[in-house]
Structure formats: structure tokens, C-alpha cells
Amino acid sequence: MSYRKGAAMKNKTTLVFSHVRWHIIAAYFLAVFLALVAMIVVVVALVYIHAAPNLPHDVLQTVMDKVMVRLVLILGVLVILGGVGSWFLARIIAARRELKLQTDIDAQLLDVANDSIFVHDLKGNCLYANETAYKSRGYDQIELKVLRFPALEVPESAKLNEARTKELLEKGELIFESAHLRKGKPPMLVEVHSRVVGSNGRRFIITSVRDITERKRTEEELREASEKLQRAMEGTIHAMAVTAEIRDPYTAGHQQRVAKLATAIAREMDLPEEQVEGIRVAGILHDIGKTYVPAEILSKPGILRKNEMSLVKDHAEVGYDLLKTVEFSWPVAQIVFQHHERMDGSGYPRGLSGEDVMIEARIMGVADVIEAMASHRPYRPAFSTEKALLEIIQKKGILYDAQVVDACLKLFNEKQFSFD
Numbered sequence: 001m002s003y004r005k006g007a008a009m010k011n012k013t014t015l016v017f018s019h020v021r022w023h024i025i026a027a028y029f030l031a032v033f034l035a036l037v038a039m040i041v042v043v044v045a046l047v048y049i050h051a052a053p054n055l056p057h058d059v060l061q062t063v064m065d066k067v068m069v070r071l072v073l074i075l076g077v078l079v080i081l082g083g084v085g086s087w088f089l090a091r092i093i094a095a096r097r098e099l100k101l102q103t104d105i106d107a108q109l110l111d112v113a114n115d116s117i118f119v120h121d122l123k124g125n126c127l128y129a130n131e132t133a134y135k136s137r138g139y140d141q142i143e144l145k146v147l148r149f150p151a152l153e154v155p156e157s158a159k160l161n162e163a164r165t166k167e168l169l170e171k172g173e174l175i176f177e178s179a180h181l182r183k184g185k186p187p188m189l190v191e192v193h194s195r196v197v198g199s200n201g202r203r204f205i206i207t208s209v210r211d212i213t214e215r216k217r218t219e220e221e222l223r224e225a226s227e228k229l230q231r232a233m234e235g236t237i238h239a240m241a242v243t244a245e246i247r248d249p250y251t252a253g254h255q256q257r258v259a260k261l262a263t264a265i266a267r268e269m270d271l272p273e274e275q276v277e278g279i280r281v282a283g284i285l286h287d288i289g290k291t292y293v294p295a296e297i298l299s300k301p302g303i304l305r306k307n308e309m310s311l312v313k314d315h316a317e318v319g320y321d322l323l324k325t326v327e328f329s330w331p332v333a334q335i336v337f338q339h340h341e342r343m344d345g346s347g348y349p350r351g352l353s354g355e356d357v358m359i360e361a362r363i364m365g366v367a368d369v370i371e372a373m374a375s376h377r378p379y380r381p382a383f384s385t386e387k388a389l390l391e392i393i394q395k396k397g398i399l400y401d402a403q404v405v406d407a408c409l410k411l412f413n414e415k416q417f418s419f420d
């Protein structure tokens with residue numbers, strides 16, 4: 001309570017514009033007015049008393065009547081004038097008091113604000129600074145008011161002040177981040193919001209300065225935590241991918257290479273980077289369901305029997321089951337589920353067709369077949385890249401999405417894409 005009282009007292013001197021004590025002036029004028037009325041009454045009474053002994057009774061009565069009538073008239077006029085004047089004066093006093101009250105409230109509002117508030121003239125001289133402004137910087141009020149705005153800033157930021165002031169005067173408003181000096185403490189990071197305002201033909205700069213040190217620190221911590229989480233997730237994804245490939249040495253690295261081609265196709269198709277990232281993660285994990293397929297089937301040379309082929313085909317659904325409970329930011333499980341679906345409905349496991357196959361899975365399907373054909377397998381040697389590309393050209397629009405095929409061909413034919 002005493003603190004607030006003290007703050008209110010300080011505000012009286014802090015304000016740029018002080019106010020005249022109008023109620024004292026009003027009382028003074030009223031007293032002068034009443035004294036004048038009293039003097040007139042006394043003068044008239046004295047004239048009457050001195051004149052009375054030398055006049056006959058009837059003349060005296062006439063004079064007295066005339067004097068009294070005039071006196072009453074004069075007094076009446078004076079009372080009316082005095083009343084009207086006092087009424088106006090009372091109105092002015094009430095308005096001034098209201099204005100002063102409002103000004104005091106405004107000043108205290110500025111003082112309770114968490115942000116520093118400054119008013120500067122266009123030369124940078126400080127006209128007003130609220131309580132937060134000087135307390136947060138460790139100055140007293142007088143010390144702060146003699147400082148020009150650049151002196152509040154760290155040198156690296158202060159040297160930009162001239163350019164910023166120019167921009168502020170051109171635009172009328174400016175928001176920027178800076179660092180402000182504090183006595184005995186490290187500088188604080190601040191967000192500065194300045195605006196040019198005008199009053200009575202003069203222009204001022206009102207500036208609100210917010211301490212964002214804590215916010216920046218929290219943001220940095222969040223960024224570090226996010227990066228840590230990202231690294232942990234990458235490690236987990238890599239471990240999962242290796243688990244799938246370790247049992248199938250012939251396809252080691254297959255998922256990474258598919259991921260590389262699939263993300264390149266996605267970027268060539270101008271998909272949003274967020275979607276591209278989902279394709280990358282799904283690519284690295286797309287064959288994780290093969291952990292369910294016996295190793296001897298995966299590495300078996302020659303043609304697979306029907307039941308063996310059926311087990312291999314199950315890998316898409318097994319992959320989905322393994323990943324569906326992992327809360328990725330992207331539909332990784334669905335992409336894995338659909339990566340063997342084809343545009344004409346001839347794929348597996350559900351025989352989806354056309355637009356029912358998500359674009360990420362259509363991209364994955366093309367990248368998968370190109371990488372698989374270009375790599376060595378236990379039952380056949382590697383095909384050339386040309387032969388792999390011929391496969392997607394021939395099945396373009398039938399098995400494979402036409403736009404995906406076009407993007408893939410562009411990568412190999414015009415942009416020298418390489419798996420290495």
C-alpha cells in the first residue's frame with residue numbers, strides 16, 4: 001500500500017505536463033468578489049449616514065429610497081453575475097479535477113505495466129519513462145531520463161539506431177528485437193515496439209519495450225529438446241530399419257535408397273516439405289514388416305512357392321500393424337500399408353486403385369520398383385537403370401501414377417539422380 005502511495009507521489013513529478021491548482025484560484029476570485037460587494041455596501045451606508053443629519057426628513061426618505069433601490073439593483077446584478085461566474089468556475093474546477101484524476105490514473109496504469117514505456121522527442125531526448133523502465137534497468141528516474149534511446153542498447157544494436165529511426169519516421173511504426181543494458185546484470189533481450197504520435201503540432205515517439213529474455217530462453221530450451229527428440233526418433237527409426245534389413249542381407253540399404261529416391265520425386269512434384277519428411281521416414285521403414293518373413297524365404301534363390309509368396313506379401317500389413325500405434329507426425333503406417341498397391345487395383349494387400357492410393361504410397365511404389373530392379377537379388381542379377389526406367393514408362397498410368405513416373409524420369413534423365 002505504502003509502495004503504491006510512493007509510486008503515486010513519484011508520478012506527480014514524472015509526468016511531462018503538470019496541472020495548475022484551479023480550486024485555489026477559484027476561491028481567491030470568490031473572496032475578492034465578496035470583499036468588493038461588502039465594500040460597496042459599507043461605502044453606500046457611510047454616504048447615507050453622513051448625508052442624513054443635514055437633510056429634511058422627507059428629502060432624506062426620498063434619497064434613502066432611491067439609494068436603497070439602486071443598492072438593491074446593484075447587489076442583485078452583482079449576485080447574479082457572481083452566481084453565474086461561480087457556476088462556470090465550479091464547472092471548470094470539476095473538469096480540471098476530473099482531468100487530473102484521469103491523468104494520475106493513466107500514469108499509475110503505465111507504472112503497473114510489465115513493459116517499459118518511454119516517450120522521446122524526435123531527437124531522442126527522453127520526456128517520460130515509466131517505473132518499469134528505470135527499475136528493470138537498475139537506474140533511478142533522473143539517470144534514465146537524461147539517457148538518449150541508443151544509450152539503453154548494447155553497442156551492436158545501438159549502431160542500427162539511426163537506420164531504425166529513419167524507418168520508424170517513414171512508416172510511423174516499427175517492431176524489432178534488441179538487447180538492453182542493465183546495471184550490474186547481463187543485458188536483457190527485448191522486443192521494441194515504437195510508434196510516432198502527434199499532439200498540438202509536435203511529434204513524439206512512444207515506445208513499449210518488452211523483456212523477452214525468459215521467452216527466448218524457453219524457446220531455446222524447447223528447440224534443444226525438440227532436436228534431442230528428433231535425434232532420438234532418427235535413432236529409433238534407424239534401429240528399426242536395420243532390424244528389418246539385418247535378416248535380409250540382399251536388401252541391406254534398400255530402404256535408405258528407396259527413401260532417397262522417393263523424397264527426390266516428392267520434391268520434384270513440389271509437395272510440401274512436411275509431406276516430403278513423412279515420405280522419407282516411411283521410405284526408411286517401408287519393409288519393416290519383413291521381420292515377420294522367415295529369413296530363408298527372403299534369401300531364397302529362385303522362384304518362391306505360392307505360400308511363400310503369400311508370406312512375403314504379408315509384410316505390408318505386418319509393417320502397418322507394427323507402426324500403427326507409433327505417433328508419428330505423418331501417416332507413416334498407412335504409407336507402409338499401401339506401398340504395394342497399384343493404380344489399376346492389381347496391387348496388394350487390399351487391391352486399392354487410383355486416387356484411393358495415397359500420393360505418398362504411389363511415390364513409394366515407383367521408388368521401390370526402380371531401386372529393387374537396379375539392385376542385385378538372390379534370384380537374379382541387377383538390371384540396368386535404363387531397363388528399370390523402361391518398366392515404369394511401359395506401366396505409366398496403368399500400375400504407376402503418371403505424374404510420379406514423369407517426375408522420376410526427369411530426375412534420372414535431366415538431373416542425374418544417383419542412389420550413391
Ligand SMILES: [Fe+2]
Nearest residue numbers: 286287339340
Ligand atoms: Fe515392400
